[in-house]
Structure formats: C-alpha cells, structure tokens
Amino acid sequence: MLPANSVTSSIEDKLFPQKYTLQIKGRLIHWEKPQIMGILNSTPDSFFDKSRVKAEKDIILKKAEEMIRQGASILDIGGYSSRPGASEVSVEEELNRVIQPIIWINKEFPEVLISIDSFRSRVAKDAIESGAHIVNDISGGELDKEMFETVAKLKIPYIMMHMRGNPATMQTKTNYSDILVEILNYFAEKLDVIRKFGIKDVIIDPGFGFAKNLDQNYFLLRNLDYLKALGLPILAGLSRKSMIYKTLDCDSSEALNGTTALNMVALLKGANILRVHDVKEANETLKLYKQLYP
Numbered sequence: 197m198l199p200a201n202s203v204t205s206s207i208e209d210k211l212f213p214q215k216y217t218l219q220i221k222g223r224l225i226h227w228e229k230p231q232i233m234g235i236l237n238s239t240p241d242s243f244f245d246k247s248r249v250k251a252e253k254d255i256i257l258k259k260a261e262e263m264i265r266q267g268a269s270i271l272d273i274g275g276y277s278s279r280p281g282a283s284e285v286s287v288e289e290e291l292n293r294v295i296q297p298i299i300w301i302n303k304e305f306p307e308v309l310i311s312i313d314s315f316r317s318r319v320a321k322d323a324i325e326s327g328a329h330i331v332n333d334i335s336g337g338e339l340d341k342e343m344f345e346t347v348a349k350l351k352i353p354y355i356m357m358h359m360r361g362n363p364a365t366m367q368t369k370t371n372y373s374d375i376l377v378e379i380l381n382y383f384a385e386k387l388d389v390i391r392k393f394g395i396k397d398v399i400i401d402p403g404f405g406f407a408k409n410l411d412q413n414y415f416l417l418r419n420l421d422y423l424k425a426l427g428l429p430i431l432a433g434l435s436r437k438s439m440i441y442k443t444l445d446c447d448s449s450e451a452l453n454g455t456t457a458l459n460m461v462a463l464l465k466g467a468n469i470l471r472v473h474d475v476k477e478a479n480e481t482l483k484l485y486k487q488l489y490p
C-alpha cells in the first residue's frame with residue numbers, strides 16, 4: 197500500500213494546476229491558483245449578445261467594475277468577432293472599438309490585467325501601448341506574420357490558441373488523425389519559433405470550437421491535462437459555446453448551466469485560466485473547486 201502522502205501527491209499532480217509567474221510591464225505576477233478572465237466584447241456581432249458592449253465610457257466602466265467585483269483578475273477586450281460568418285472588420289474599426297475602452301479601464305482599475313483579443317500585430321501594439329498587458333491571439337501568429345516580432349518587442353505575455361484556417365474556414369478543417377498529438381505538436385513547433393524571437397511568457401489555449409467538431413471538443417476537454425506536458429499555463433474558453441448548447445438542444449442564452457459544469461471539468465483537468473462571459477458563476481465554480489482541493 198502506498199503511503200498516504202504519496203497518494204495525496206499523486207492526486208495533486210493530476211488535479212492541481214501548476215504555479216506560474218508572469219512578467220508584465222515590470223510587475224511579477226504570481227498565479228498559484230486558477231484565474232478568471234472576463235470577456236468584454238466591443239462588437240455588434242459576437243455570438244453571445246449579452247457579451248457585447250458599446251464603446252461608451254459609462255457602459256464600459258460599469259461592465260468592467262461588475263466583472264472585477266465578481267472575481268475577474270483579467271479582462272479580455274475584443275473588437276473583432278471570431279464567430280463563423282462574422283463580418284470583416286478593418287484595422288481602423290477594430291482600433292476604434294478597443295483602444296478607448298482599454299485606456300478607460302486601465303485608468304479606472306489599474307489593478308486588473310487587460311488582454312487584447314486580436315490576431316493583428318498593429319492592434320496588439322497600439323493596445324499594449326494604451327494600457328493592455330497581454331496579447332490574446334486566436335491564430336497563433338498565422339494570420340499576421342508580424343505578430344511574434346511585435347510581441348517580442350513589447351515584452352509582454354502571449355496567449356497562443358490552436359486553430360486551423362481562419363474564422364470563416366475553420367469548421368471545414370476538422371480532419372485529424374490524432375487530435376491530441378497534432379495539437380501538442382502544433383504548440384511545440386510554435387514554441388520553438390517564438391522562443392527564438394525572445395518571447396518568454398506564453399499561455400496556451402487549445403481552441404475549443406475552433407476547427408474542432410462536437411465530439412473532438414469533448415475529447416479534447418476530457419484529455420486537457422495531456423497539454424500539461426508543455427509546462428505552460430492553460431486557458432480554457434468554453435463559455436456558452438456551441439459544443440454546450442448543441443448538446444443541450446438550446447441556444448447560447450441558455451448555456452450557462454452547461455458552461456458551469458464544463459468549467460469545473462476544465463479545472464479538474466488542469467486549466468489555469470477560465471475565459472468566461474459570466475464571471476460570478478465562474479467564480480462560484482472556482483470557490484467550490486478550491487474548497488474541494490484547498
């Protein structure tokens with residue numbers, strides 16, 4: 197029989213996310229427990245309509261204050277919807293949607309981290325210079341070849357997501373021979389490239405719903421801990437996605453309960469960041485997780 201402390205250690209290795217530190221604009225951020233990232237979309241066409249906010253100061257600050265009060269330590273600001281069929285947005289329009297909200301939030305709530313959700317290097321650069329702290333790129337540098345060099349020069353953390361194609365074509369690119377091995381290899385190859393640019397702090401996002409069909413999404417979630425082999429923080433973005441509402445035969449407005457259930461699974465599988473529309477409910481999930489595994 198194994199000693200009790202050996203059994204406990206084995207369970208912790210499987211259940212608990214690793215501890216990480218990030219260098220962000222001169223600040224050393226310690227993440228010993230999972231974090232919550234609140235989604236704040238300054239767009240008219242994001243797939244979940246209640247996540248859309250107008251780029252008006254009072255509206256933006258009210259939403260940001262609510263998310264911070266409910267437990268978000270990161271706010272993810274986006275100005276370009278990545279849902280299938282979303283309208284094309286010019287660089288100028290994307291900048292108009294995100295820069296002013298970043299300035300307002302950074303000034304009013306300097307303690308919160310801000311990530312810019314964009315695959316464009318110019319938007320990333322202007323956003324970081326306006327007060328954002330992290331770049332969240334759904335394309336892993338594929339849609340803008342200057343992204344890695346830009347992030348390296350900015351010396352900030354980079355969230356790299358797995359996706360094939362682009363938002364318009366990704367759902368036609370779901371043919372994998374071994375999805376876990378291919379995603380792991382994708383990240384390993386990307387990491388080899390970005391390390392050469394000098395990017396030090398990287399967070400990986402397996403990209404639920406991006407070039408994955410329903411069964412593949414659940415298989416990926418069931419095996420999320422497989423990606424811990426990379427030794428990097430893992431972001432899980434499951435909130436109200438079609439893998440939930442299609443399974444439950446509802447729409448995104450009714451997918452909160454399913455989101456909560458899968459967020460707990462993600463935590464148990466080693467997720468370090470939950471990217472969510474509903475911060476209060478995600479924080480309650482996190483509190484229960486911490487109570488189970490203090």
